[in-house]
Amino acid sequence: MSVDVQQLEGRKAMMGLIRRDLKLAFRTPGQSLNPVVFYLMVASLFPLGIAPERETLSQLAGGIVWIGALLAVLLSLDSLFKGDNDDGSLDQLLLSPHPLPLLVLGKVIAHWLTTGVALIVMAPVLALMLHLPERAFPALMASLLLGTPLMSLAGGIGAALTVRVQRSGVLITLLSLPLYIPVLIFGTGAVQSAVDGMGYAGHLLWLGAFLVMGLCLAPIAIAAALRIVVDG
Amino acid sequence: MYFENFASLVNMGGHGVYVWPTYGLGLLVILYNIFSPLMARKKIVAQIKRQARAASVPKAPSSRDRTIKSKQQVSTAESSRTMNEGEVE
Amino acid sequence: MIWYADIRKTMNWTFFHKLGSPKWFYEISGKWLPWLAILAALMMVTGLTWGLLFTPPDYLQGNSYRIIFLHVPTAFLASAIYVSMAIAGAVTLIWRIKLADMALKSMAPIGTSFCFLALITGAIWGKPTWGTWWVWDARLTSMLILLFLYFGVIALRGAIRSANTQARACAILTLVGVVNIPIIKFSVQWWNTLHQGSTLKLTEKPSMAPEMLWPLLISIAAFYLFFTVALIIRMRTEILDRERRTKWVRNAVEAGARS
Amino acid sequence: MLEVVQLRCERDDRVLFSELSMKLSLGELLQIEGANGSGKTTLLRILAGLSGDFQGNIFWKEKKLSSMYADFRLSTFYFGHKPAVKAELTPVENIRWRASLRNESPSEDRIFSALEQVNLAGFEEVACGHLSAGQHRRVALADLSISVSPLWILDEPFTAIDVHGVAWLETVLAKHVKEGGMVIITSHQSLSDISGTVRKVKLDDFAGGFLEDEFDDEMDSGAFL
Structure with a gap:
């Protein structure tokens, strides 16, 4: 060298x-x-589908908010590299x-800033709608703050592998879901133990550990x- | 043999209805793993034979389409001399 | 000493080249396949019939525990195959040996079938012991996630057309997956103990009496051997498919036709 | 500077070219001609290091390209079929992010003067989405003209460019080559040989036949991908 x-x-x-990707995102607010x-x-489907009562909902709120965030991130992964490829x-x-x-x-951080942060801002509103107990809000925000970048990183691998595949929406989901499961487990675990009034520091530490691992390994894999894939 | 007669073997103390279908499914998976590649092999062998027959019928060699064999006969030294600078138009 | 170095260099190279060449593998596996198949069949028959017919029922679960002779070997195989796929993937990426990619491609469907079988047998086994068809037991749940990983590899294999890219993309995905397996197993284990405090761990091998342990060990060995046989059959088909343009394949096919 | 030895490339059972050897040194322009589908784009992507799917060797500054990638990419400008211009950004922003990827940061007025030369004056602050495809290519060509990379790899730069643009581009190429730069270009129209250093390589001379010809017996088709 x-x-x-x-x-x-x-x-x-x-x-x-x-900066370029953020500019691109702000220039297309609709997307x-x-x-x-x-x-x-997604979050408003659950009360309709299950039960509007306060007790059932507050038990499910943590899971619904988290799974909703996970699905929303999955949805937006498709555009991570596809726009550049086209x-x-x-x-x-x-x-x-x-x-x-x-x-x-850089691309993944830009993706997180445009989707992850928006979801984190949205999460408390949904948590209120789903009657999540107040004491669990800090746990929810902290776990999402650690979880959403991890999901952008892990999802980036699937997005990179399928950049040249036509209808790759479902394929990205299939490739990324197994990587999301540990994040979901510890994320909802943190919220659940906060709801039960127990300490949730352990869950957040685990999420932090996974995030550090993701930050180191995922970009190399991507x-x-x-x-x-571009070589093909 | 632990079971006295065939009937108790099938019944297996009430659990036969779980054990035997499981082993039936196991057999299915084993057969799948053996025969699906063999069937695929039969299809591929047929294709290769068809291609071999098609290739053996002498097709008119198109001018631009020089086959590899004729290129290998040209010794590398001789061919690299004509090519290394490319023709200057 | 220069000529010595040359010989050693070429010797290494030809050995390495020969070892990895599909033609060499095709011939060697052709010789070994019948013997391996017979041995696998024998061991499987002895292992399973011994377990099914001759071992006494379990004092707790009665006869339903006999499913263990099918469930445990396939469960072991499901994760063992994925790990060996990751190894084949690493070899494909680092040395770009075509044979390694053929192994990776052939192992995927076999692994999926065993993973699926392990899941179903685990579920059916849960019915008599717990009365429900599906129980969110730690091992069954990680087996389910492993099945997703398998589907991911097969779906990616189908989605990319060019053989070269397909091979290395699946290799990357398998490696990412294998790094993830321990994390998944750990977090599902942790999640399971948190929520249920599992009563009887379904696939925990109870301290088995010797007359139960021996058939289990034999059937485990039998299934591993069967996996090798199934893999060899698939790889030979794969070699014929990918090397169809070479002369030795033509001759092999003609010879096959005549004999 | 850039040397290609015994390059061979197969795509979907077809040998695009084989035993292709050529050399490119400072102050030279190499035009690669060939019919459509003869592998011109593939060859350029291989030379640019985008594709590793080939046999043979490529040397940069007498060392294997695979060990010199950072240095090679620092000194290379690649112009592909698609102009790599973001529709939502303005031409100025597009040139700025493209230059920053190449570790360059051209000044504001240099960008404006380049855009003026490709007669995009007045469009500098208009989002490229409103511009035509031809204008997209001209934004990329403006970026090319202010690039400091010595090696230019251009894939059909003349398509969708009007006569005025073609003349301007040829002067830019000539100036670049005179100042000791190198250009590899594929184009259907023959370049007016201004600086006398234009060399042509006909890809058809190296075309290989279809792959269904059998390999000889000992050497099966190799153990490697």
Whole structure:
């Protein structure tokens, strides 16, 4: 590697990529609000489907809010790399001298900022609608704060593998769900133990551990997947 | 043999209705794993034979379409001399 | 000493090349297949009939425990096959050996069938002991998630057309999956103990009396052997399919037709 | 600088080209000609390092390309079929994010002057979604003209460009080559040979037959993907 690496400002490029994607998201509000609207709809289906009574709902609230967030993130994964692939920007991404995992991490952070944060802001509203006990709100917010970036990271692998597949919506779900299950277990576990008045620090620590692991491993897997799929 | 007669073997103290279907399903899975590749093999062998027959019928070699064999006969040294600089139009 | 290095280098290379070449595998497996098949069949018959007919019923579960001779081997195989798929995937990615990808492609359907069988046998076994067809037991739930992982690999294999990309994409997915399996097993275990405090762990091997343990060990070995036989059959078909343009396949097919 | 030795590429049972060897050094323009589907785009993607599905070797600065990727990509500009321009962003923003990916940060007025040269004056702040496909390509060409990468790999840059644009692009290429740059270009129309350093490679000379010809017996089709 004869190029002197100091000259390469990878971080600046990553920040530039994040700014670009955020600009893209704000320029198409209709599209980037989809996950939030979907989240609201899914959460309001459960009272209709199960029972509007306060007791049953408050028991289910933590699970519904979490599963709704999970499905909303799954829904938005399709557009993570597809947009770039369709207009040729993916080739430019792969041809950049900057390390691809770093750029891919930028893409995932941008995806989280546009979908994950919106879901986190939406979650308390839904929790209120579903009569989640007040004492569980901090646990809900903390667990979502750790969980949603993890879901963007894990889902990114599925999105990268299927970037050149036509109707890949269901396939991404199939590839990402097994990776989401531990996150869901510890996320809802935290909310549930908060509802029962017990401590939930352990759950959050586990989620934090998974997040750190995801931050280290997922970008490498996503970059490798992109190089392989685009090469085809 | 633990069971005295055939009837008690089938009944298995009331649990036969669970055990035997399970083993039936197990047999199905085993047969699937043996015969699905064999059937696929039969289909592929038929295709290969058809291709072999089609290839053996001498088709007119199209001009642009030089077969690999003729290229290998050309010695590498001789072929690389003509190619390394590319023709300058 | 230079000529020595050359010989050693070429020797390594040809060995490595030969070891990985589909033609070599096809011939060797052709010789071994019949013997392995007979041995597998024998062991399976002895193991299962011994377990089904000759062992006394369990004092607690009565005769329904006889399903263990089918459930435990397939449960072991289901995760063992996925791990070996991950190894084949790693070999495909690192050394790009075609044979490794053929193994990966052939193992997927076999693994799925055994995982499915393990799930169904576990569920049926739960009925007499707990009265319900499906119980969210830790192992059954992780087996269910493993089934999703298998479906993911097969679906991705079908979704990508070019053989080269397909191979390495599935390799990546399998590796990601295998890293995930312990995490899933741990979190499902943790989730299960939290909610249910499992009464009788369904597939926990009770300290088995020797006359139950021996048929179980034999049937486990029999199923592993059967897996190898099924894998060899599938890989030979896969080799014929992928190497159909080569002359040795043509000759093999003609020879097959004549004999 | 860039050398290709015995390159062979198979796609879907068809040998696109085989035993292709060529060299490209500073101050040269290489035009690759061939019928549609003869593998021009595939060859360019292989040279750009986007595709690894080939046999043979590629050297950059006398070292294997696979060990020099960062240096190679720092000095390469790739112009593909699709112009890689985001519809929601304005031309200026598009050029800025493309340049930042190439570790370049051109100044504001340099971008504006480049856009003016491709007569996109007045469209600088208009979202590209409102511009035509031809104008999208011209945004990418404006980015090309201000790029500092010595090696340009251009795949059919002249399509959907009007006569005025073609003339302008040829002057840009000539200037780049005169200043010691390198260009690999595929195009149907023959380039007016201004600087006299245009070399042509006819891909049909290296075309291979269909793959159904059997390989000879010993060497089965190899153990590797």
